[in-house]
Amino acid sequence: MPLTDAKIRNTKPGEKPIKLTDAAGLYMEVRPTGAKLWRYRYRIAGKENVFAAGEYAQAPSGETEDQADLRRQSGKLTLAEAKRKRHEWRALVKQGIHPAHHRKAERLANHAKNANTFEAVAREWIAKKKPGWTAYYLRQVERFLESDVFPYVGNLPIRNVTAAHLLEIMRRVEGRGAETMAVLLRQWASAIFRYAVATLRADSDPAAALKGAIHRPKVKHHKPLSRDQIADFVKALESYGGYRTTVIALRLMLLTFVRTVELRAAQWEEIDLERAEWRIPAERMKKREPHLVPLSQQAVELLEELHTFTGGRAFLFPNYRNPKTCMTPTTLNRALERMGFNGKDSIGFSAHGFRATASTILNEMGYRPDVIERQLAHAERNKVRASYNQAEYLEERRAMMQQWADLTDELAKGDSKVKPIKRELA
Numbered sequence: 001m002p003l004t005d006a007k008i009r010n011t012k013p014g015e016k017p018i019k020l021t022d023a024a025g026l027y028m029e030v031r032p033t034g035a036k037l038w039r040y041r042y043r044i045a046g047k048e049n050v051f052a053a054g055e056y057a058q059a060p061s062g063e064t065e066d067q068a069d070l071r072r073q074s075g076k077l078t079l080a081e082a083k084r085k086r087h088e089w090r091a092l093v094k095q096g097i098h099p100a101h102h103r104k105a106e107r108l109a110n111h112a113k114n115a116n117t118f119e120a121v122a123r124e125w126i127a128k129k130k131p132g133w134t135a136y137y138l139r140q141v142e143r144f145l146e147s148d149v150f151p152y153v154g155n156l157p158i159r160n161v162t163a164a165h166l167l168e169i170m171r172r173v174e175g176r177g178a179e180t181m182a183v184l185l186r187q188w189a190s191a192i193f194r195y196a197v198a199t200l201r202a203d204s205d206p207a208a209a210l211k212g213a214i215h216r217p218k219v220k221h222h223k224p225l226s227r228d229q230i231a232d233f234v235k236a237l238e239s240y241g242g243y244r245t246t247v248i249a250l251r252l253m254l255l256t257f258v259r260t261v262e263l264r265a266a267q268w269e270e271i272d273l274e275r276a277e278w279r280i281p282a283e284r285m286k287k288r289e290p291h292l293v294p295l296s297q298q299a300v301e302l303l304e305e306l307h308t309f310t311g312g313r314a315f316l317f318p319n320y321r322n323p324k325t326c327m328t329p330t331t332l333n334r335a336l337e338r339m340g341f342n343g344k345d346s347i348g349f350s351a352h353g354f355r356a357t358a359s360t361i362l363n364e365m366g367y368r369p370d371v372i373e374r375q376l377a378h379a380e381r382n383k384v385r386a387s388y389n390q391a392e393y394l395e396e397r398r399a400m401m402q403q404w405a406d407l408t409d410e411l412a413k414g415d416s417k418v419k420p421i422k423r424e425l426a
Contacts, residue, residue, distance in 0.1 A: 003020055005058065008056060008079065009058070011030050013034045025089075026039075026040055026082060026086045037054070037055055038052075039052060040053050040086060040089050042099075044093060044096055051089065051098070051099040054076060054077045055077070056077070056078075056079070116158055117158065118157075118192070119154035121201060126141060134284065144184070145185075148169060153165050166186065166206060170182040170186055170210065170213060183216050190208055190211075193205035193208075223350075228411075230254070231412050234408060236339045243320075245306065245309055245317055246331060246335050247335075248305065248306050250335060250336070252299060253354045254358075255302070255405050257355045257359075257375075257376065258291075259352070260351045262291075264328075264331075265315065265326045266317070267314050267315055267316065268314065269314075276294065276297075277293070277294060279291075279292055280292075289377075295401070296406075297405070332351040333350055333351055355376060358372075358376075359372055361404075362400065367400050371396050374397065375397050375400065
């Protein structure tokens with residue numbers, strides 16, 4: 001007689017296991033412990049076998065399909081599910097396949113599939129790449145993948161992620177006005193797929209087909225200051241009412257024209273005031289090469305003053321709220337905004353524009369482009385030549401940095417005449 005839920009519920013455990021038979025090899029074993037377990041008896045090659053199919057579960061009222069899937073994955077089957085599964089087990093037996101072997105193979109396949117989800121492969125790719133990335137770039141990649149990509153395709157096996165999935169993500173990001181980020185997400189996804197192909201976990205790169213799907217906005221180059229605006233900037237800085245450390249940071253940006261992140265994250269161990277040098281380690285540079293900044297006398301004086309404020313900290317410019325971290329990216333631009341150089345109804349100057357300012361005027365002054373490019377830490381493609389030029393240009397760069405500092409002082413005083421560079425340095 002076929003089993004019913006009522007019969008299963010009403011069967012109490014005894015001193016020995018109790019067998020409740022259904023049909024076609026399916027039965028339930030009620031253990032003395034009270035456990036109710038599904039069993040399936042079958043024959044392969046004339047030999048009888050018993051498959052331990054799982055535990056009995058009553059169908060909970062209001063159970064969602066997702067909840068039912070999780071319950072079945074844990075090995076708990078209702079009476080109706082066990083009867084449906086019996087048809088699958090019989091079909092396997094007819095093919096000479098043991099249901100237990102099939103279940104083990106499925107579990108291994110699912111485990112491999114879960115280990116090769118898009119998110120799992122992406123995080124593996126990040127781990128491989130991050131030694132060559134700056135901390136800022138690493139945070140950028142992780143943050144945008146976690147917010148814009150993983151919630152939608154992170155749990156999918158990477159082989160199941162299609163160009164349509166990625167295009168939908170890119171258009172969603174484009175829709176909020178972040179076209180550049182949409183383009184970057186495509187590039188990162190493409191790199192992840194290429195890594196998956198190289199490690200035999202994907203067959204192709206669907207992101208490659210989406211190149212050009214999002215229009216990259218025209219690059220807005222950082223606007224430089226004119227000579228008159230440099231004078232206005234120095235004067236505005238002298239009367240700025242904010243933190244003195246912020247004033248020093250902006251003045252050093254003008255004098256050294258390093259990248260903003262290089263200044264914000266600078267540490268005192270990098271500074272040699274006696275030699276008037278600032279040596280930035282490779283791991284903090286965009287091009288991952290160490291960079292030497294000769295310091296003018298004006299820069300040294302500012303650093304000596306700054307040391308009285310933050311010399312006891314690791315960073316030259318620690319974050320006021322969390323001194324163990326450095327100044328935030330917005331601090332300098334907010335100060336420029338308050339001074340009238342950034343933001344709405346301003347000249348549109350940002351902290352990164354000090355580099356364009358110095359480059360423009362130093363070229364006008366007659367310094368060799370190679371020397372200026374070296375001081376801007378623009379990478380030299382030829383590594384041998386790069387090493388040679390770094391040593392060759394050092395004295396010329398020292399003189400250039402001092403003349404640049406002197407010029408900014410003269411402009412602030414109203415003297416717009418530019419002294420020619422010394423011939424022996426040209």
